[in-house]
Amino acid sequence: MKTVIVDNLVKKYGKVIALKGISFEIYRGEVFGLLGPNGAGKTTTIRAISGALKPTSGKIVVLGIDVIKEPLRVKKRIGVVPELPSMYPELSVRDNLYIMARFYDMNSDEFRERLGIISEQLGIKHILGIKYGHLSKGYKRRVDIAASLIHDPELILLDEPTSGLDVFAANNLRKLLRKLVSIGKTIVLSSHYIDEVMELSNRVLLLYNGVKLFLDKPINLRKILKLKKKVKLYLAKSVDRSLLKMLEKNIDCEDCKVELEDERVIVIHTDEPLETITLAKQVVEENNNRITDADILPPSWEDVFIKYIEPLEKRECGQCPLASTGVCG
């Protein structure tokens, strides 16, 4: 069952075209990831789906309702977590959430019941009496999320939800998102944290410059791009420039990259990690240094992103696997 249908969505801000006719569908109970660099059109897409923005052209249907014709009906049934903290600093967390609940026509009993559930799930029970303005960034984020969930919406749109959260809170939120999906909620997740989108999303829409670059399961993107693995070498002493040059010279393969991550950590992108480690060991020892530890890491989602986006931003269209989309004009 389709929860969201976006058909040929165009949004212009004066001469700037934020969305250039994107189309996609989101199914009930899925986590739909939105990825892209700043200015790709992620927030515009979220605002358009939520009825907070009128598209220049195109059609959006959410939960069977035409968003452009009836935005208020849609807004009643969805929850949105905006990118920035957005509650009222002088009011307590409880009062903020109560006001939000009242906007959704909830009565006091309904509010109390939902508040109990949400505050438990998001770990905000102990801060309900504190003013929003006195909270840390992480707690403010949790309250923002609580405000968007208070009316038990069917579709939840999250714009950078874990931004500012500590690891523990971010993990709790991920667990909550999984739980929401398990009870049939649909989630649209826009995030700069590529691993987070990779881990949580059933499908990913990669946007660049208002154009749809990719829409599929995250795993398929990795397959298409055949990304290199990463070898991380931890050294006993600080690395000098001559060692990096020697490694680059000796590890001779196409597109292999040697990077200095920290003063004692080197990262090498390679197809043959074990051979690379053996070779690197010799080179490092010749340079009067020593490898104390080594990690072999799979290609990260960030690498996927770099492979897609960087060539486009540098206008190196020939190197981008998706230049055929016409985005690199």
Added chain:
Amino acid sequence: MRKAFLIFYKDLRQYYSKAPVISWGILFPLAVIVLIAMSMKVYGESRMIPAMFTISLLFASTSMAQVSISFEKMSGSFNRLFYLPISTGELLLGKALGGFMYGFIGSGISALAIYIITGNILVIKPLFLLLGVIIGSLIFTCISIVITLLLDPIPGVALLNIVRFSMMFLGGVIFPSALIPLPIRNIVYIFPSVYVNEMIRYGLYNEWDYVDPYTSLVMSLIIVITLTIASYRLIHYILYK
């Protein structure tokens, strides 16, 4: 309507005690009232007491809407309103109610100050006084909403202050027409304050100076309708742009 009151209630709890509201909405008009009281003998009671009302109304009404919108724009909570199931009309009404209420509080403070200074408050035509206060606070609130929505908070405050002081000194509130040179006198009619002030003056003393009270009423209604439409369209544009 209920959601508009919800916005009003939230604004009241959040912003009524904010320093700019207290200083511009209450303390500054009070200081002006004291100054006017001290110069009462220069222009006469029937000019200065309506001026006290109008200035209180002007500063009180413009402060609340300006502070509530500016603070929300700066904190990001104004964006939250876009995602809530609120219509443009409800949002406008919610924001206007705060300014409207503060306008009434300002008028009340004026009335109290006048009572303390003169020992009595003479109201000859209470309907005109009431219309002046109601329409005046609506006009000033809408002016504040339009400026605050159009501009960023800091330039917004700067422009609002220019508008406020222009209305106070050039808007037919303090200085009588006889004292204003003819070419400059025409500028007075641009400002809504002259029409509001004339209605209040007519209500209190059965007198008028620049514009007769019925023309003032018609002009005030035209201005309030125009500003309400402008505010509505602006909020609608911002909500769905």
